[in-house]
Amino acid sequence: MKRATILGILLIAAAGLAAAEPAAVLIKNATLYPVTGPAVPGGDILIENGKITAIGKGLQAPAGAEVMDATGLSVYPGFIDGFTHFGLAEIGAIPSTVDYLETGKENPELKVAWAINPASIHFGTGRVTGTTAALVTPAGGTFPGMSALVKMDGWTFPEMQVKEIATGLINFPMTPRPPKEGAAVQQESKADVTSKLVDKIKDYLKEARRYLEVKNLSAKDPKVAAPAPNPKYEALAPVLNGTLPVIISVEKAKDIELAIKFVKDEKLKAIFRGCAQGFQVAGKIKQAGIPVIIDSLYTGPSEPEDGYDAPFRNVVELARAGVMLCFSTGDDPAQGKDLPHHAAKAVAFGLDREEAIKALTINAARIFGVDGRLGSLEPGKDADLFLATGDPLDFKTEVKVMFINGRKIDMANWWEDLYKKWKARPIK
Amino acid sequence: MNKRSITGILAGLFVIAGAVSAGAADKPLLLKNGNILTISGGTIQGGDILIRDGKIAAVGQSLALPAGAETIDLQGQWVMPGIIDSHSHIAAEGDLNEMGDLMTPEVDIKDVLNPEDINIWYALTGGVTSVHTMHGSANPIGGRGIVLKLRWGVKSEELIFAGAPLTVKWALGENPKRSNMQGPGPAHYPQSRMGVEASIRNEFELARDYMRRWDEYNNKTKELGPAKKPGAVLPFPPRKDFRLEVVADILRGKYLIRCHAYQAEEMLSIMRLCREYGVKLVCFEHGLEGYRITNELVANGVANSTFVDFWAYKWEALQTMPHSAALMAKRGVLVALSSDNAERMRRLFNDAAKTVRFGGLSELEALKTITINPAKILGIDKWVGTIEAGKDADLAVFNRHPLDPFTVCEKTLVDGKVYFDRAKVLDDRKKAEDEKKKKETEAKKPKEKSNGGEV
Numbered sequence: 001m002k003r004a005t006i007l008g009i010l011l012i013a014a015a016g017l018a019a020a021e022p023a024a025v026l027i028k029n030a031t032l033y034p035v036t037g038p039a040v041p042g043g044d045i046l047i048e049n050g051k052i053t054a055i056g057k058g059l060q061a062p063a064g065a066e067v068m069d070a071t072g073l074s075v076y077p078g079f080i081d082g083f084t085h086f087g088l089a090e091i092g093a094i095p096s097t098v099d100y101l102e103t104g105k106e107n108p109e110l111k112v113a114w115a116i117n118p119a120s121i122h123f124g125t126g127r128v129t130g131t132t133a134a135l136v137t138p139a140g141g142t143f144p145g146m147s148a149l150v151k152m153d154g155w156t157f158p159e160m161q162v163k164e165i166a167t168g169l170i171n172f173p174m175t176p177r178p179p180k181e182g183a184a185v186q187q188e189s190k191a192d193v194t195s196k197l198v199d200k201i202k203d204y205l206k207e208a209r210r211y212l213e214v215k216n217l218s219a220k221d222p223k224v225a226a227p228a229p230n231p232k233y234e235a236l237a238p239v240l241n242g243t244l245p246v247i248i249s250v251e252k253a254k255d256i257e258l259a260i261k262f263v264k265d266e267k268l269k270a271i272f273r274g275c276a277q278g279f280q281v282a283g284k285i286k287q288a289g290i291p292v293i294i295d296s297l298y299t300g301p302s303e304p305e306d307g308y309d310a311p312f313r314n315v316v317e318l319a320r321a322g323v324m325l326c327f328s329t330g331d332d333p334a335q336g337k338d339l340p341h342h343a344a345k346a347v348a349f350g351l352d353r354e355e356a357i358k359a360l361t362i363n364a365a366r367i368f369g370v371d372g373r374l375g376s377l378e379p380g381k382d383a384d385l386f387l388a389t390g391d392p393l394d395f396k397t398e399v400k401v402m403f404i405n406g407r408k409i410d411m412a413n414w415w416e417d418l419y420k421k422w423k424a425r426p427i428k
Numbered sequence: 429m430n431k432r433s434i435t436g437i438l439a440g441l442f443v444i445a446g447a448v449s450a451g452a453a454d455k456p457l458l459l460k461n462g463n464i465l466t467i468s469g470g471t472i473q474g475g476d477i478l479i480r481d482g483k484i485a486a487v488g489q490s491l492a493l494p495a496g497a498e499t500i501d502l503q504g505q506w507v508m509p510g511i512i513d514s515h516s517h518i519a520a521e522g523d524l525n526e527m528g529d530l531m532t533p534e535v536d537i538k539d540v541l542n543p544e545d546i547n548i549w550y551a552l553t554g555g556v557t558s559v560h561t562m563h564g565s566a567n568p569i570g571g572r573g574i575v576l577k578l579r580w581g582v583k584s585e586e587l588i589f590a591g592a593p594l595t596v597k598w599a600l601g602e603n604p605k606r607s608n609m610q611g612p613g614p615a616h617y618p619q620s621r622m623g624v625e626a627s628i629r630n631e632f633e634l635a636r637d638y639m640r641r642w643d644e645y646n647n648k649t650k651e652l653g654p655a656k657k658p659g660a661v662l663p664f665p666p667r668k669d670f671r672l673e674v675v676a677d678i679l680r681g682k683y684l685i686r687c688h689a690y691q692a693e694e695m696l697s698i699m700r701l702c703r704e705y706g707v708k709l710v711c712f713e714h715g716l717e718g719y720r721i722t723n724e725l726v727a728n729g730v731a732n733s734t735f736v737d738f739w740a741y742k743w744e745a746l747q748t749m750p751h752s753a754a755l756m757a758k759r760g761v762l763v764a765l766s767s768d769n770a771e772r773m774r775r776l777f778n779d780a781a782k783t784v785r786f787g788g789l790s791e792l793e794a795l796k797t798i799t800i801n802p803a804k805i806l807g808i809d810k811w812v813g814t815i816e817a818g819k820d821a822d823l824a825v826f827n828r829h830p831l832d833p834f835t836v837c838e839k840t841l842v843d844g845k846v847y848f849d850r851a852k853v854l855d856d857r858k859k860a861e862d863e864k865k866k867k868e869t870e871a872k873k874p875k876e877k878s879n880g881g882e883v
Contacts, residue, residue, distance in 0.1 A: 093742035334740035344833040395781035415749035
């Protein structure tokens with residue numbers, strides 16, 4: 001009965017879909033931040049059929065267009081959260097509401113596209129600071145499955161999807177911190193457990209390549225027997241031929257170096273995620289041309305020796321080395337609203353503010369190969385944008401209006417509904 | 429009696445500690461040219477703070493530099509009272525839940541303090557100067573907590589905030605029910621909120637009975653007097669029960685009660701129970717549904733030590749919103765933002781800024797939730813929580829306004845002593861890196877050939 005109540009309540013908190021959709025909207029007199037070009041004070045932006053069709057000053061509203069005066073407001077392209085479980089988890093402690101974690105080590109055939117719940121309450125609360133798209137990922141094991149890139153709004157998953165399969169995923173092995181100093185540690189570091197675990201991953205990929213090769217041969221040559229179907233190896237095909245990017249979660253400097261070699265050996269199109277000690281090998285990551293998804297900065301240093309400010313300094317050093325970056329809110333969709341606050345923290349410790357905005361928008365779009373559609377205010381791009389009262393990196397800023405696919409989003413959500421109800425209780 | 433003897437011992441220890449860790453406290457220290465967020469008396473632009481013997485001696489503009497004083501020029505940086513975290517679990521050994529029994533007020537965090545916990549240092553880097561380190565929430569009446577000053581590098585007893593009242597942790601809801609614990613195990617009572625409340629009520633009755641038996645014994649021995657009649661039979665004393673001793677002291681009002689709770693109705697129930705037994709409840713911990721019962725919290729004088737936006741991690745943490753803290757504060761509830769977590773502790777000033785956006789607290793009220801409000805809840809507001817002459821020189825210095833999104837903590841002082849200085853951290857880091865580079869280039873150099881017969 002308890003579970004039934006939970007579901008009932010969660011379903012009520014539906015996505016913020018607008019009822020009416022005028023064919024065109026003209027936003028007037030705003031300060032526009034296109035990201036790929038200079039800011040436009042007193043600018044206008046025209047939205048038609050879900051796309052941005054014009055940007056400039058003194059634009060004329062087409063017949064039937066809704067005209068919105070945005071004096072005093074700032075317009076930014078919607079933020080993109082680079083790694084989340086949106087739609088796959090409601091309440092961490094209740095297993096029946098958690099859907100991103102499968103048992104077993106190798107599950108590359110799993111697709112989050114099969115499980116995302118568009119009515120999750122966290123889409124609504126996650127949007128309040130300007131996020132309009134997110135990479136949704138599975139977790140667990142060495143090959144957790146395939147991520148999807150979704151808009152933060154839609155009646156069904158197909159209506160939300162930007163990419164049904166956005167990336168593959170590999171959780172890279174992590175070198176453990178030696179439990180004690182001294183001779184035993186020396187021996188352990190010689191043993192190099194991590195490289196052995198990497199070899200296991202390489203063996204698995206080798207098996208997959210062989211399977212795909214034999215299958216390919218059998219299709220051409222009837223004398224070659226087709227292998228028994230293996231959906232896991234099938235799923236890895238686009239990763240192995242380098243057409244689908246694969247996110248490699250890796251933390252320690254030593255492991256990052258191993259991962260760079262691994263990517264090179266296997267000829268993968270890789271994106272790193274995490275890289276908590278990336279600052280120690282930033283030049284090497286840059287040289288390898290691998291972008292990095294920064295994990296939630298609500299964390300301490302990977303090792304105490306890295307210094308108290310390592311999580312923030314890491315972002316600064318990676319950016320200084322020229323590594324392409326984006327931000328993410330990580331494992332807890334309930335903390336999704338804090339995406340710009342992670343970026344702000346990096347700015348506090350030295351990241352250029354414009355770079356931070358790029359990481360939240362165009363660079364995230366580039367990393368996921370959707371910069372033709374998302375990440376900036378430009379004619380021809382999806383009308384995913386928001387109108388804010390100030391700097392969207394500021395805690396105090398409020399996002400007043402949001403568009404996703406040109407639809408005006410109802411900013412009501414779980415929190416706002418509660419606030420509206422309970423602030424009405426009379427004071428005695 | 430219990431409490432007095434502990435504070436007595438602590439006072440003794442502090443004399444020793446003061447002598448060891450004073451250092452800078454010998455000389456007066458003048459912090460010059462800062463923007464001082466006093467909390468109690470407005471903001472002083474370009475102001476100075478004079479520190480003497482670990483206390484704030486004066487606050488104002490253009491203070492005179494006393495002879496022999498050291499000076500720190502703040503160059504327009506922002507100074508606020510050191511941040512106080514009224515709900516934390518740092519600086520202690522272990523997981524801080526005594527799971528072995530239902531009621532465990534006999535255990536005391538004071539016994540497991542760990543002054544080497546790196547989280548003390550991390551907390552200082554976020555401007556935190558005092559924390560309330562608590563027992564966990566597995567028990568309806570759990571262990572006793574302690575208020576600490578983050579004097580990084582001292583012995584455990586020197587961490588203790590002298591004079592701070594002692595606290596006891598209670599817990600309601602899912603944790604004492606152990607709702608979220610997986611796997612097989614012996615049946616556990618309580619399994620329901622009814623059981624949690626009944627177990628507390630039962631413990632109160634046991635303690636009342638215990639107190640009655642001791643009163644009877646004490647009265648009887650008093651009647652017999654010092655010169656007792658020959659042949660008179662001395663009564664046997666009741667068996668000493670360290671658990672009920674603490675519960676009795678709870679009933680006598682000797683502890684500040686900190687009650688972990690989430691749901692509005694369980695908070696209302698426990699407030700009724702406390703009224704019935706004459707127990708003063710000081711503060712709800714987390715209290716994520718506190719915004720629903722602001723009238724009742726105000727009427728009972730119960731504070732809330734809460735999160736701004738940590739939510740939805742379990743069922744009882746769902747019915748909330750980031751506006752809760754602000755709404756409660758605006759309606760007269762004493763609200764503190766606390767961390768419960770070593771990482772969140774480093775960014776409580778960011779959490780405070782969120783109360784401005786969600787629920788519209790003023791910047792001053794937002795800052796109060798991490799300074800004077802937790803100080804009041806902990807009963808240490810006469811020493812800390814605002815910048816005023818006579819108070820402890822526990823201060824946090826930020827490069828921008830502490831509610832600015834890009835602010836960084838630059839310095840943290842406890843008792844007038846600088847325990848964290850970002851400039852020094854960066855300087856030390858640079859020196860270490862230069863040293864490392866030097867060693868590397870030396871190692872790369874080809875070794876000079878021996879020049880003949882010289883040794």
